[in-house]
Amino acid sequence: MSAAIRIEGMEAGYVRDLPILRQVNLSAQRASLTAIIGPNGAGKSTLIKAIAGLVPVSSGRVLLDGRDITGIRPDEMGPLGLSYVPQTDNIFRHLTIAENLALVLRRVPDRQSRLEELFALFPPLAQKLTDRAGSLSGGQRQMLAVAMALATRPGVVLMDEPSAGLSPKIAAEVLELARSLTTRGVTVLLVEQNVRQALRVADHCYILAEGRNQVDGPAAAILADPVVGEIYLGGRRPGAA
Amino acid sequence: MIQSLLDGILTGAVISLGAIGLTMVMHMLRFANFAYAELLAIGAYAALVFDRLFAALVPALGTAFKPLTLSASLTLATLLAMAITGASAVLIDWLIFKRIRAKADALSMVFASFGVALIIRNVITLVFGHNAQLYSPDIAFAVVLSLDPLVLVKPDQVFVLAAALALMAAFHVVLTRTTFGFALRAVAENPALAQVAGVRLSTMIAAVWLIGGGLSAAAGVFYALTNHLSPALGHNFLLPVFAATIVGGIGSVYGAVLGGFIVGIASGLSLMVLPSGYVPAMPFLIILGVLLVRPHGLFGEDLA
Numbered sequence: 362m363s364a365a366i367r368i369e370g371m372e373a374g375y376v377r378d379l380p381i382l383r384q385v386n387l388s389a390q391r392a393s394l395t396a397i398i399g400p401n402g403a404g405k406s407t408l409i410k411a412i413a414g415l416v417p418v419s420s421g422r423v424l425l426d427g428r429d430i431t432g433i434r435p436d437e438m439g440p441l442g443l444s445y446v447p448q449t450d451n452i453f454r455h456l457t458i459a460e461n462l463a464l465v466l467r468r469v470p471d472r473q474s475r476l477e478e479l480f481a482l483f484p485p486l487a488q489k490l491t492d493r494a495g496s497l498s499g500g501q502r503q504m505l506a507v508a509m510a511l512a513t514r515p516g517v518v519l520m521d522e523p524s525a526g527l528s529p530k531i532a533a534e535v536l537e538l539a540r541s542l543t544t545r546g547v548t549v550l551l552v553e554q555n556v557r558q559a560l561r562v563a564d565h566c567y568i569l570a571e572g573r574n575q576v577d578g579p580a581a582a583i584l585a586d587p588v589v590g591e592i593y594l595g596g597r598r599p600g601a602a
Numbered sequence: 603m604i605q606s607l608l609d610g611i612l613t614g615a616v617i618s619l620g621a622i623g624l625t626m627v628m629h630m631l632r633f634a635n636f637a638y639a640e641l642l643a644i645g646a647y648a649a650l651v652f653d654r655l656f657a658a659l660v661p662a663l664g665t666a667f668k669p670l671t672l673s674a675s676l677t678l679a680t681l682l683a684m685a686i687t688g689a690s691a692v693l694i695d696w697l698i699f700k701r702i703r704a705k706a707d708a709l710s711m712v713f714a715s716f717g718v719a720l721i722i723r724n725v726i727t728l729v730f731g732h733n734a735q736l737y738s739p740d741i742a743f744a745v746v747l748s749l750d751p752l753v754l755v756k757p758d759q760v761f762v763l764a765a766a767l768a769l770m771a772a773f774h775v776v777l778t779r780t781t782f783g784f785a786l787r788a789v790a791e792n793p794a795l796a797q798v799a800g801v802r803l804s805t806m807i808a809a810v811w812l813i814g815g816g817l818s819a820a821a822g823v824f825y826a827l828t829n830h831l832s833p834a835l836g837h838n839f840l841l842p843v844f845a846a847t848i849v850g851g852i853g854s855v856y857g858a859v860l861g862g863f864i865v866g867i868a869s870g871l872s873l874m875v876l877p878s879g880y881v882p883a884m885p886f887l888i889i890l891g892v893l894l895v896r897p898h899g900l901f902g903e904d905l906a
Contacts, residue, residue: 415794435797445798453788453795460784465799467781509799 364424365391365548366412366443366517371421373411380419381407382572389517389565394540394549396563396580398556404572405552406448409519412550413445414438425517440468444510448521448552451506454495458486458505461494465512479508500531507538517548524555536562560584603874604753610870611863612759612828613842615766618862619821620839621846622773622855623691623814629790629853630810631703633711637694637718638818639843643726643836645687645819646826650730652679653737669745669757671738672827680823684816691815692808694718719836727833734830737823762824769820770859773813777855786810790853838882842869845885849892851902860900864888 368387374380381404389395397405410416412423414435423431425443438445453461462479466472480487483504489497494505503523510518520539524532532555539549540562553559560566563580568589576589583589624638656675657664663675702714744754777783788796789806797803822835845865850857869884876884892899 413798415797434802435794436800436802438798439800447795447798450792450795453791453799455791456784456787460787463781464784464788464801467785468800513800 363391364388365426366550367424368412369422371411371418373407373416373418375416382411385574387567389548389550391548392543392546393564394543394551394562396559396566397550397552397569398559398566399569403569405569406521408569409521409550409552413519439513439515442516444513444515445519446506446510446521446523448525452494452502454493456494457491458494459490461505461509462512465509469513475512479512483508499527500534503535515547517550518542520549520551522552522554524553533558604751606870606873607867608753608755610867612763613870614863614866615763616821616825617842617846617866618859619766619769619817620843621858621862622817623810624843625847625850625852625854625858626790626810627814628847630793630807633708635715636712636840637715637722639840640719640722640836641687641691641815641818642822642839643833644690644722645683646822646831646835647726647730648683648686648819649676649679649823650735650737650831652682666738666740670761671740671742671758672761676737680820683823684819687819688812688815691811695811723833723837730833732833734832736830737827756828758828762828766824769817841885845888848889848899851899854901857899857901
């Protein structure tokens with residue numbers, strides 16, 4: 362299988378000469394779900410934002426289907442096939458659901474048919490078209506955010522902690538939704554704090570700490586590895602009191 | 603009371619037009635632009651220049667549409683002034699603010715805006731002089747709406763109110779019926795997410811300057827049509843326009859419109875209890891009151 366997205370030696374940060382990410386490497390296979398996990402401050406969200414073009418990359422490359430997209434503006438990512446679902450504030454609350462979708466669909470040629478496809482995928486949205494997006498429940502907001510990300514038929518979707526702030530049941534549903542995207546040929550790169558649930562739906566996993574790669578491997582293997590579990594998945598450190 | 607209310611509504615309409623662009627610029631670029639109100643003066647004086655030019659070239663255009671003092675030449679000049687002021691706002695951003703925001707923080711932008719305001723005001727004074735000027739030397743007679751209480755209204759004032767409301771309604775249609783309007787509202791609400799949604803920020807910043815400049819020019823012409831022009835026109839509207847923006851909530855277009863009317867009406871009604879010299883302090887009091895009770899304004903949200 363070929364890599365849908367590859368990160369090579371990425372250094373990135375919000376302030377010049379103060380990188381948060383140091384030599385991060387990552388590769389995600391087409392139509393797979395790759396989870397990026399790690400402790401708070403590891404640089405997971407920064408990595409996702411840097412890929413999306415929202416954080417300056419000082420060195421390294423982002424390759425989307427082999428094409429170098431490093432440093433491309435965030436608004437140009439959609440047409441190239443990459444979408445990003447931010448962790449919070451990922452919908453326009455003051456716009457209606459119809460307006461949110463119309464905004465992201467405005468350059469899509471077959472707008473109406475794409476809208477119908479999205480409604481088939483997310484039926485609750487079709488029933489609330491004229492409602493303000495801010496009135497939606499947490500799960501419905503994530504649904505709208507994912508629908509907006511999928512509007513341009515991206516090959517790769519970046520999701521930053523989609524289960525944050527949701528009840529365990531809705532969080533599980535959102536992660537299942539992320540998983541279901543891969544069956545439609547979409548490659549998903551998922552940052553999650555909800556580590557065990559994320560690993561259950563992921564194919565592959567990268568563990569980041571202090572802005573660097575630490576461990577990576579098949580998600581199932583990482584979930585089953587007692588040493589990795591002790592260190593990174595909330596277990597006790599070996600030998601700790 | 604009714605007369606003060608009418609005058610307040612009229613002033614409020616002018617303030618609202620000026621505040622629409624300011625609220626979008628302040629929210630999008632995250633800085634208090636103290637040069638913004640000078641766009642009203644640029645617009646008013648640009649209209650004066652083109653009004654005189656058109657009337658000189660084609661004298662028939664200078665004939666007023668009675669009972670208004672407005673003429674065809676001033677109508678055309680206003681449209682041209684709106685375009686020129688919008689373009690001036692884009693140019694000022696490109697020449698000054700864009701360069702500063704690439705290298706410095708919001709505070710530097712605020713100081714720069716003070717400098718820009720001073721430059722604009724002094725250039726206008728240099729070119730047009732200190733003296734007040736009028737678009738038309740014709741005397742505009744007021745119509746008596748009521749004798750007890752005495753309520754007077756000039757036809758120009760009715761026109762200005764109708765035209766200001768029409769411009770706001772047109773902008774409302776753009777905001778709520780077009781994808782360009784959705785993009786403007788999206789950028790006003792969350793610039794980073796708007797970029798992710800495929801909106802080019804630099805284009806929208808230019809569009810906001812262009813629209814804000816155009817509406818401010820109309821506000822400047824409308825004020826000058828019912829009062830007079832002076833180089834201090836922009837400076838005199840600085841506080842009211844800021845107060846309207848803060849009352850409405852930074853980033854909220856509809857809040858700015860409502861805030862403009864609140865500031866205008868409050869200033870108008872304050873004449874009933876305060877000496878006229880204290881009326882310019884009313885926007886200050888409104889700003890203080892709103893910041894104490896509702897720091898994010900009526901429709902605004904925390905920008906942090």
